[in-house]
Amino acid sequence: MSSLGSLEADDGRQPWRNVPREVALNFRPFVPLVAEEAVAAIRRQVPEYVRPADPKYDEVLRGAVEKAIGHFVDLIADPDTPWDDTLEFFRDVGYGEAREGRTLDPWEVALRLGARLAIRALGEQSGRLGISRQTLGHLAEGVFAYLEVLSAAAVRGHAEATARAAGELQNRRRRLMELLLTDTAAPQAVEDLARLARWPIPRTLCVVVFHERGEIGFRPPALPPEVLVDIDRGDPCAIVPDPDGPGRRAMLNGALHGWVAAAGPTVDPMADPAQTARSLRWARAALALARRGLLPDDRLVVATEHMPALAVMRSEELVALVAARRLEPLTGVRPSQRVRLARTLLECLRCGFNATEVAGRLQVHPQTVRYRLHQLQDLFGEELYDLERRLELEMTLVAWLARALPGAASADSEADPVT
Incomplete structure (x- = not known):
């Protein structure tokens, strides 16, 4: 009975052990009638279990009620009656509820409704069956303790199904990703x-x-x-x-x-x-x-x-060769100054050599831009304004600056004179 968890070690939490065994013998003939009444009450009071178009579901509901009541009566007759089949059955009930997209709330309501009907039926028959008030108390305790075990089994099955469904959904999403990321995905x-x-x-x-x-x-x-x-x-x-x-x-x-x-x-x-x-x-x-x-x-x-850096850097070897030739004049200045001049030249090409606009982009004074431009003219000469080479020079500068030391391409010195 290891499946009973904490109930196993404490007979006081198995109240059915305190019920005389002859009660089971006397009550067993009433099990089908009580089960029938319980099923009818569940259909009336728990809308989730009304499925006229699904006779199989009605059969499962009836089977669950009969199994619960029948197994409880067996426990009264023999408290050491095995639990394995019953616990597996109600684990499957919880699993099925999760697969149908339902919580266990309606099931809990149905379970407790059936329990109340069973207790009421025992009370109605107590006089004829010679059941004392004390025994009725033990029976009521036993019913609710029994429901606790069945509920735990259903919760375990529900959790297993929920986890499995989440895993299945995650696997499908992973497969969808793989499909979308291939070149050959069909719509x-x-x-x-x-x-x-x-x-x-x-x-x-x-x-x-x-x-x-x-x-x-x-x-x-x-x-x-x-x-x-x-x-x-x-x-x-x-x-x-x-x-x-x-x-x-x-x-x-x-x-x-x-x-x-x-x-x-x-x-x-x-x-x-x-x-x-x-x-x-x-x-x-x-x-x-x-x-x-x-x-x-x-x-x-x-x-x-x-885009420019990505496009140019796809041909790094060619860029390096072109940069060595086209930007060779910059090798004659200090490394710190080299980056500033390269950034200024790139923005000049983009802004049509408009010093005011370039200054705004670089966040420096327009006179600083003009000073640097004079330096660039001294270094590159008339080649600086060659329209046929402008695109090549611009792409080369983008790639060269992208390869500069981290931070160097975004820093601008305050050391340039403003004249």
Whole structure:
């Protein structure tokens, strides 16, 4: 009887042991009638158990009531009657309730309703059966202690089913992620698996990949339930619905605190399911640059906001060769000055050499920009204004600055004179 838990070690918590055994013999003929009345009462008072179109369910309900009453009478006749079949039966009841999406509240109501009817029936027959008030008290105690055991078995089954359903749902969502992240996902297959995974297919999504910073103890990303996430992959990632919606960027930054994270481009997953895999590829590329210190990693790195660096850095060897030739004049100045001049030249190319606009971007005085521009003219000569080479020079500067020491590309010195 190890399944009874704490009841096993305390006979005082098994009140049916105090009931004379002949009570079982006298009451047994009434079991079918009491069970019938209990089933009828449950149908009247517990709407969840009324299923006229499901005779099998009615059969299960009747079987549960008869089994409970019959086993309780057996315990009175022999307190050492085995429990295994009964506990397994009611564990299955709890399991079935969970699989049907119900809580155990209606079942508890039905159980206690049946118990009250059984006690009332015993009371009505007590005079004819010679049952004393004291014995009736023991019987009532026994019934409710017995219900405690049955309830525990049902709760255990319900918990097992709930955990299994959660595991199944998580597995389906993981399989859906794997499908979406392949180049060959078929729209119908995505729709079918999304339905099983209870995941509404969004109009847009992006893939976010992340890497643990390791600064504090492990803390999984606190992402909302509509986000598909798998941190057990070799490269942990998430599929984020509606990434450009209000508050989504802030949500991701908060949820991924403690992780270096990068988001791929926003795509329509059903226009072309392969687009999700492309979002993943660009997210990986952005994360790789962020982990090398070539992109800022203090917040979510959004790939589309770093397109020049990503595009150029896909051909690093070629960039290095071009930079060695096109930016060779900068090697003649001090390293600290070299970065400032490179940033100034990049902004000049972007702003059409408008000193005021460049100063605003660099947050320096316009005269500082003009001073640096004179230096650049001395270094590069007329090549500085070669329209045919401007795009090449701009892309080279983007890549060169991305490879600069972390922080150097965003710092600007106050040492430049203002004339």
